[in-house]
Each structure stands twice: as C-alpha cells, then as structure tokens.
C-alpha cells in the first residue's frame with residue numbers, strides 16, 4: 001500500500017478515533033518518565049512515532065524495514081525524530097539502548113515474531129508495548145478472515161494465549177494485556193514491564 005494513502009486513514013473520523021484510543025493506551029502502559037528515550041519498531045509512516053514524540057520530552061527513534069515508508073515518515077517530521085531503515089528481527093542497537101520500545105501493528109506482519117519481541121526486550125531498558133491484532137474480535141471477523149483485507153492482508157491475528165506465549169522464556173517480569181477498542185473489535189496490547 002502507498003505510504004501517503006495509509007497515513008491518510010489516520011485523518012478519517014474512524015482513523016482519528018482508533019488512533020487516539022491506541023495512542024492513549026500505549027502511552028499509559030509505557031508510563032514514560034521525564035527525559036526517557038523511545039524506539040518505535042515497524043514505525044511505518046510514523047503516525048504513532050510523531051504522536052508519541054509530541055507527548056514525550058526525551059529522544060525518539062523510528063525504524064522500519066520499508067525504505068519508502070521511512071522516507072515518507074522523515075519527510076513529515078518536524079520533531080527531530082531519528083529515522084532508520086532496518087529489520088525488527090536484528091535491531092541495529094546495543095543492549096538497553098532505549099528506555100522504552102513500542103511496536104504498533106508491525107510484529108503481526110513478521111514471520112519470526114518471537115525474534116522481534118526478543119530484540120525489543122534486548123534494546124529496551126524499562127518497558128515494551130506491543131499492539132497486536134485480536135483474533136477473538138469482531139474486527140477479525142470483518143477484516144482478518146481468509147488472509148485479511150486491505151492493510152490487514154497477511155497479518156497474523158493472535159488469541160490472548162498466543163500473545164502471552166510470545167513472551168514465554170524471555171526476560172520479562174510482568175506481561176499485561178489491555179484492549180484499545182472494544183467495538184467494532186479493535187486492538188489490544190501486551191505490555192512487558194521490565195521493572196517488575
């Protein structure tokens with residue numbers, strides 16, 4: 001899908017509503033402290049990267065495997081965000097390079113999802129938030145069945161048990177699941193609290 005068309009969805013009334021619900025839930029679960037740094041993995045066109053950067057006072061970076069989408073995100077940026085092209089399965093950062101890491105509807109498009117989660121936990125010092133797609137939702141019934149429609153094509157939809165399993169055996173002290181959108185059945189999030 002074209003980056004501009006994808007980003008424009010967030011300007012529709014439905015996109016604005018869903019985007020703001022997800023943003024507030026993610027921000028609440030990350031609970032950023034003053035000056036903390038954030039990495040957005042699979043940042044795409046940068047809608048959430050920009051939105052979070054406006055609400056944080058620390059440095060913010062976005063990384064995505066698609067150079068065209070990263071270029072679009074950089075061109076829309078007036079906040080001095082650091083944009084990189086790279087693979088979530090092999091993040092080009094040292095251990096604990098960021099205080100916080102977030103990934104919104106990106107891990108569900110990656111074949112080795114546990115590797116992407118493992119990498120986020122490695123580079124984040126304090127908290128990680130994932131936005132996944134709920135396989136037990138009306139949204140899945142409408143948009144996810146049979147391989148998915150539109151921007152959902154090819155996405156993996158998780159049951160809550162499958163989402164928790166992504167973290168099994170990894171260095172987390174607490175995993176929490178919350179729902180961003182109840183109807184028509186939107187997203188829910190798993191947050192790994194590394195502080196415990």
Ligand SMILES: C[S@@+](CC[C@H](N)C(=O)[O-])C[C@H]1O[C@@H](n2cnc3c(N)ncnc32)[C@H](O)[C@@H]1O
Nearest residue numbers: 042043044064065066086087088104105106109
């Ligand atoms: C549905 S978009 C979500 C973009 C953005 N996070 C948002 O919520 O608007 C999924 C994104 O995941 C990215 N992606 C897929 N596989 C990836 C990988 N292995 N590493 C990094 N990004 C990846 C895609 O390029 C795409 O930008």
